[in-house]
Amino acid sequence: MTSGQRRGRWSGIPLEDRQARRRDALVDAGIELLGDKGGPAVTVRAVCRTAGLTERYFYESFSDRDDYVRAVYDEVCTKAMATLMSASTPREAVERFVALMVDDPVRGRVLLLAPEVEPVLTRSGAEWMPNFIDLLQRKLTTITDPVVQHMAAISLIGGLTALFTAYLDGRLTATREQFIDYCVEMLMSRATPGQPRPGDHTR
Numbered sequence: 001m002t003s004g005q006r007r008g009r010w011s012g013i014p015l016e017d018r019q020a021r022r023r024d025a026l027v028d029a030g031i032e033l034l035g036d037k038g039g040p041a042v043t044v045r046a047v048c049r050t051a052g053l054t055e056r057y058f059y060e061s062f063s064d065r066d067d068y069v070r071a072v073y074d075e076v077c078t079k080a081m082a083t084l085m086s087a088s089t090p091r092e093a094v095e096r097f098v099a100l101m102v103d104d105p106v107r108g109r110v111l112l113l114a115p116e117v118e119p120v121l122t123r124s125g126a127e128w129m130p131n132f133i134d135l136l137q138r139k140l141t142t143i144t145d146p147v148v149q150h151m152a153a154i155s156l157i158g159g160l161t162a163l164f165t166a167y168l169d170g171r172l173t174a175t176r177e178q179f180i181d182y183c184v185e186m187l188m189s190r191a192t193p194g195q196p197r198p199g200d201h202t203r
Helices: 002-012 015-034 046-050 055-061 065-085 088-100 103-114 119-137 146-169 174-190
Strands: none
Touching: 002 055, 002 065, 015 046, 015 055, 015 065, 046 065, 055 103, 055 119, 065 088, 065 103, 065 119, 088 103, 088 146, 088 174, 103 146
């Protein structure tokens, strides 16, 4: 990248905002690389090349590669959590999550598959999981026993994680609509156990 290109890229952006913009560009590059279908290929050099920045700017925001990979994963988890929290019904939650993680499979692979191949994310995945379980547990308001409520949330998270992983891997032949309907039915069956749900598939 020439000095002229660098000047043009940041022209008009206040100095205090430039580091945040560069960090965002690096994180976006990391999502692309960490969620690549062929498997993660995250090196500092590859990240900088993808973001169009030099290593100097990489180390401006991140101490090393591990710190960076965790930051990329945290960004995807934070977005996923916000998406789920903004939904008001199980169907809306599933549809929004599918739009975020399946329609943009790069993000889905970062969230669900990257921890399996990136040792640095093993702890991060374990730290984020209780947040997703707690969020789902708070949605299961028809289950009054907190112990049963917690177990239901854990089992749902496990089942949904397996389903989304299989869907992203191409191991499911279900259509998008079939997939959404089935996930909604899973949620509803635990939210209102034993109750008929004739309107499950209606809009």
